[in-house]
Amino acid sequence: MNRSSRFLSILYVLTSGLLIWTAVLQYRYGPLWAGLLFTAAGAVPTVAVVRESVIGDLRRALTELTARPRRHGERLVDTIVRGELGAACCDRWWTSLGTDHDAACAHRARNSAA
Template identity: 55%
Template sequence: MNRSLGPLSALYIATSTGLAWTAVLELRHGPVWAACLFAATSLVPVIAVVRESVIRDQRRWMAELERRAAGAETADHIVRGELDTACCERWWTSCGTDHDTSCPRRVPRSSAA
């Protein structure tokens, strides 16, 4: 999260308030076109506050997606490791009790009890 969002939003709101107040003063004592210009200009900082909050939400969403993706990659590494340590197809189908004849990890059965 961006720590500057709070002070930056406060600055935007203060600027917007100042411009709106100037628009009111211009409407009372000055030309109408200047009052309209200041009124329109006072909306720009409000748009900036909304934009900053949307960007903050998008960053949170992306961080959440990256966190979930990292978890999925970890699971993929675990599964890949387990598959790499598997011996052969017969080992899989016999729940690890038998091996194929061509399996390099085949241990001959002993007749000793």
């Protein structure tokens, strides 16, 4: 996590804490609907903290991917596609959008894409 992400995460946690404290005050002294509203609003910055950490993980993964040695003439896109195809379960799974598996596939459980 870089400095700006860390700063934003701290700001989000502080905001979430203050919103939860406001919700507690509303539950005690104010209308119930306002307490529910502040409780829901207190969850939003928590989602933002998770989002910042995911973005940091993606940045690290991209840095590792770009630093990896590639074959002569191979582009980064080729490396990404090769990795995705290697992670695919089987050919039928790939062509049926994750709903079917080949008979020899070790992951035969049917997964619905819907």
